[in-house]
Amino acid sequence: MRLxxxxxxxxxxxxxxxxxxxPDPAQRQAEAAAVTAEQQEEETVLAEGEGRxxxxxxxxxxxxxxxxxxxxxxxxxxxxxxxxxxxKHEMNPIEGEFxxxxxxxxxxxxxxxxxGPRGGNPFLN
Numbered sequence: 001m002r003l004x005x006x007x008x009x010x011x012x013x014x015x016x017x018x019x020x021x022x023p024d025p026a027q028r029q030a031e032a033a034a035v036t037a038e039q040q041e042e043e044t045v046l047a048e049g050e051g052r053x054x055x056x057x058x059x060x061x062x063x064x065x066x067x068x069x070x071x072x073x074x075x076x077x078x079x080x081x082x083x084x085x086x087x088k089h090e091m092n093p094i095e096g097e098f099x100x101x102x103x104x105x106x107x108x109x110x111x112x113x114x115x116g117p118r119g120g121n122p123f124l125n
Contacts, residue, residue, distance in 0.1 A: 041065055051105025058102060062091065068110055075107035 043056040045065050059068060073081070082099060085091040094102065
């Protein structure tokens with residue numbers, strides 16, 4: 001397993017060095033996107049629960065799961081984001097039960113984080 005991690009790091013470092021030498025910003029961006037696309041994610045990186053498959057399948061068509069996993073929105077905000085992505089990024093609109101499944105999953109597993117009694121500092125809790 002460690003050997004695989006070292007290999008991935010080596011490939012990323014090599015790709016970064018190659019991309020950095022390319023003078024054209026558009027070409028650098030395209031090459032960086034290609035490197036990122038090669039890194040396949042699995043559904044299991046998302047929290048287990050009803051709606052995980054739907055979220056993974058629908059959302060990763062446009063972005064990786066890191067965007068989801070680092071977010072902490074209320075249900076209302078997740079719901080607003082569905083409309084925003086449709087309007088600004090031409091995402092296919094989702095409605096009805098399918099939308100509820102996705103928004104409920106996101107709110108349940110990636111909702112606002114609670115802070116500990118010491119402000120969320122992991123070294124003080």
